[in-house]
Amino acid sequence: MSLRDFGPNELMFLIMATRWTILLALIAFAGGGVIGLVVAALRVAPLPPLRWLAAGYIQFFMGTPILIQLFMAYYGSSLLGFRPDPWAAAAVTFSLNGGAFFGEIFRGSIDAVPKGQWEASTALGLRFIPTLRLVILPQAVRLMLPPTVGFMVQIVKTTSVASLIGLTELARAATQINTVTFQPVLVFGTVSLIYFMLCWPLSLYAGYLERRVGEGVAVKTRKPLLLAS
Amino acid sequence: MPNRLKRVLAGLALALVAMLPAVAVAQTVDEIIARGKLIIAVDTTTPPYGFLDAELKPTGFDIEVANKMGEALGVPVEFVTVTSPGRIPALLTKQVDAVVSIFSITPARAIQIDYSIPYAGQSAVVIAPKSTAISGHADLVGKKVGLTRGTAEDGILTAAAEANPGIEILRFDDYASLLQAMVSGQIDAMGGGDYGEIYLKKAQNGDDFEQKYKLKTFYFGIGVAKGNDNLRQWLNTWLFTLKSDGVLADLSMKYRNQPLPDLPVF
Amino acid sequence: MQTALQFGPVLIHLDRLLVGVWQTIQLAVLSILLGTVIGTLGAIGRSFGPRWVSWPIAAYVELIRNTPLLIQLYFVFFTLPLIGLKFSSGTAAILALSIHLGAYATEILRAGVQSVPVGQIEAAKSLGLSSYRIIRHVVLVPAVRAVYPALSSQFILQLMGTSIVGAIAAEELTAIANNLVMQTFRSFEVYIVIAVIYFVLVQAASLVFAGLGRLLFRWKN
Numbered sequence: 100m101s102l103r104d105f106g107p108n109e110l111m112f113l114i115m116a117t118r119w120t121i122l123l124a125l126i127a128f129a130g131g132g133v134i135g136l137v138v139a140a141l142r143v144a145p146l147p148p149l150r151w152l153a154a155g156y157i158q159f160f161m162g163t164p165i166l167i168q169l170f171m172a173y174y175g176s177s178l179l180g181f182r183p184d185p186w187a188a189a190a191v192t193f194s195l196n197g198g199a200f201f202g203e204i205f206r207g208s209i210d211a212v213p214k215g216q217w218e219a220s221t222a223l224g225l226r227f228i229p230t231l232r233l234v235i236l237p238q239a240v241r242l243m244l245p246p247t248v249g250f251m252v253q254i255v256k257t258t259s260v261a262s263l264i265g266l267t268e269l270a271r272a273a274t275q276i277n278t279v280t281f282q283p284v285l286v287f288g289t290v291s292l293i294y295f296m297l298c299w300p301l302s303l304y305a306g307y308l309e310r311r312v313g314e315g316v317a318v319k320t321r322k323p324l325l326l327a328s
Numbered sequence: 329m330p331n332r333l334k335r336v337l338a339g340l341a342l343a344l345v346a347m348l349p350a351v352a353v354a355q356t357v358d359e360i361i362a363r364g365k366l367i368i369a370v371d372t373t374t375p376p377y378g379f380l381d382a383e384l385k386p387t388g389f390d391i392e393v394a395n396k397m398g399e400a401l402g403v404p405v406e407f408v409t410v411t412s413p414g415r416i417p418a419l420l421t422k423q424v425d426a427v428v429s430i431f432s433i434t435p436a437r438a439i440q441i442d443y444s445i446p447y448a449g450q451s452a453v454v455i456a457p458k459s460t461a462i463s464g465h466a467d468l469v470g471k472k473v474g475l476t477r478g479t480a481e482d483g484i485l486t487a488a489a490e491a492n493p494g495i496e497i498l499r500f501d502d503y504a505s506l507l508q509a510m511v512s513g514q515i516d517a518m519g520g521g522d523y524g525e526i527y528l529k530k531a532q533n534g535d536d537f538e539q540k541y542k543l544k545t546f547y548f549g550i551g552v553a554k555g556n557d558n559l560r561q562w563l564n565t566w567l568f569t570l571k572s573d574g575v576l577a578d579l580s581m582k583y584r585n586q587p588l589p590d591l592p593v594f
Numbered sequence: 595m596q597t598a599l600q601f602g603p604v605l606i607h608l609d610r611l612l613v614g615v616w617q618t619i620q621l622a623v624l625s626i627l628l629g630t631v632i633g634t635l636g637a638i639g640r641s642f643g644p645r646w647v648s649w650p651i652a653a654y655v656e657l658i659r660n661t662p663l664l665i666q667l668y669f670v671f672f673t674l675p676l677i678g679l680k681f682s683s684g685t686a687a688i689l690a691l692s693i694h695l696g697a698y699a700t701e702i703l704r705a706g707v708q709s710v711p712v713g714q715i716e717a718a719k720s721l722g723l724s725s726y727r728i729i730r731h732v733v734l735v736p737a738v739r740a741v742y743p744a745l746s747s748q749f750i751l752q753l754m755g756t757s758i759v760g761a762i763a764a765e766e767l768t769a770i771a772n773n774l775v776m777q778t779f780r781s782f783e784v785y786i787v788i789a790v791i792y793f794v795l796v797q798a799a800s801l802v803f804a805g806l807g808r809l810l811f812r813w814k815n
Contacts, residue, residue, distance in 0.1 A: 162796040164757035174781035259662035265411035274504040283673040298660035478776035498763035512675040
């Protein structure tokens with residue numbers, strides 16, 4: 100085992116590891132998005148037990164650290180007879196966790212749609228799911244976008260926690276490379292830069308979306324935001 | 329609150345059950361050959377036994393032993409990476425045929441899995457900069473001692489800390505963090521395996537690192553599922569020839585720059 | 595081999611877990627206090643300061659908010675010693691956590707500060723109030739009240755963020771849980787108990803922040 104200086108090979112190793120960070124983030128977005136839609140629908144469903152189930156689910160995944168959820172999935176899988184695989188554990192955990200956060204985001208924007216829309220749909224004879232699909236969600240989508248993109252930034256950063264169950268992504272690659280080069284400033288500096296380049300554009304986009312929605316919302320509501328205090 | 333908690337736990341159980349089932353696996357030597365591949369769990373963050381080379385391919389003492397195992401059986405080897413806590417579960421769930429991953433032989437583990445005879449040995453030692461005078465547990469008092477959580481060093485040094493008040497133990501999640509702590513000077517000494525690369529670096533004060541005293545010598549065995557006597561007997565036979573042909577001694581010099589310790593059998 | 599869940603071997607170690615709870619609370623409270631101070635100074639500097647003050651603050655905020663807390667922890671613990679700043683695990687954890695929260699708090703409070711009508715500040719100036727008084731009473735109090743829910747949510751996130759400081763060998767609930775798992779081999783049971791404890795902590799913290807909010811902001815305009 101030779102000691103190496105931080106050079107192009109090591110930089111390549113970090114960049115290759117970034118693929119896994121991006122992959123995990125996309126899985127979280129896709130899985131979490133789908134679960135989030137279901138959870139949000141349950142949250143506003145007409146049946147109280149469904150609402151409570153969704154509320155409990157959200158409370159659990161938002162009210163406990165994601166690291167603990169990861170450990171439970173990783174070690175717990177062996178109880179159920181599955182090989183503890185960091186990727187499977189991470190994919191499941193990030194999807195479920197994302198589902199809770201997206202569920203809250205989606206529900207918030209669903210709630211922002213005027214109640215009159217629900218009543219009008221009932222008057223037209225539409226049941227719950229068609230109402231949601233055809234009337235409510237299209238209007239809610241515009242409000243959902245800024246917090247959704249904002250949460251994507253969170254997801255990318257949170258993938259770093261998966262390194263603590265041994266999943267090879269950028270943060271784990273950082274410690275591995277640092278053990279070979281022992282040049283922490285270069286290693287962690289480069290890694291910070293890579294994360295920054297992944298997250299900052301998303302943050303800026305989220306800010307832009309928020310401003311666009313804000314203009315629309317300020318026109319729609321009667322009270323200007325300034326007097327909110 | 330209790331109702332909500334019940335629902336929450338029910339939701340969690342549902343989620344876990346939804347995880348995909350894993351691949352079925354062979355157990356006996358015949359089944360492995362018939363299946364056409366050998367599935368072995370390794371750890372690529374434990375140099376010089378398992379690590380990634382400059383082209384990011386797995387290499388190391390353990391990896392070569394695993395490859396030779398495949399050669400002897402006439403099948404290709406499929407590597408599955410695990411970390412320390414994942415080794416036993418990988419065998420319990422029969423998702424791998426064997427574990428070759430600095431798997432120290434301990435009675436506690438032998439309750440859950442079976443070991444082959446040792447194929448390598450390593451001492452858990454205390455390492456510190458040359459200028460620090462340490463010759464036993466008592467010299468660690470007033471110092472920060474790092475170790476990797478859950479290892480044998482953890483057990484030994486934690487007991488030492490209880491017997492000698494004043495030793496500050498820092499537990500890290502993995503060996504890589506421990507090494508970084510030692511080199512950056514965050515700890516005064518470390519308990520770890522007697523691997524090579526820490527000796528290639530210098531401490532913050534410019535000292536070389538050296539081994540201070542041995543905690544325990546461990547022997548690594550190849551882990552197989554409990555009761556898999558068929559595979560285990562073949563492994564013991566094969567390792568016997570590997571030893572007597574000098575192959576293990578050569579691997580040890582190649583990766584550890586040290587001769588193998590004596591490897592007793594059982 | 596775990597076939598049935600057994601909580602007994604875990605619960606006898608409840609005393610160690612409670613030590614972990616106390617350590618977690620300490621980490622959270624200290625970093626929240628420090629981080630809020632940083633955030634307040636940052637928000638004021640960003641909103642009212644000259645360019646050579648507001649731009650570095652903006653850079654700090656963007657940098658911290660777009661990189662993971664874990665990397666920030668590694669930086670403080672493994673990298674700073676190279677320039678002579680060697681902090682213990684606990685101190686490094688509090689430092690990194692505070693710097694992390696400081697960036698978020700700066701942004702949140704900045705939004706609050708900007709929601710204060712400019713007219714209020716000008717009226718205060720014309721009344722001859724000193725800058726310090728203006729900032730404290732006319733700007734900060736309404737600002738904090740406006741963003742208090744967002745701020746409390748961030749504090750809750752901070753509480754949960756303490757769970758990863760074990761990566762630099764700091765002691766808190768999750769690190770102690772991991773030690774327990776290595777000792778008892780009852781991984782699932784340990785993490786269920788820990789999840790419940792965190793859940794309770796978060797609910798308690800939410801209640802505390804809500805109560806605090808009602809107490810501090812008794813008068814409305």
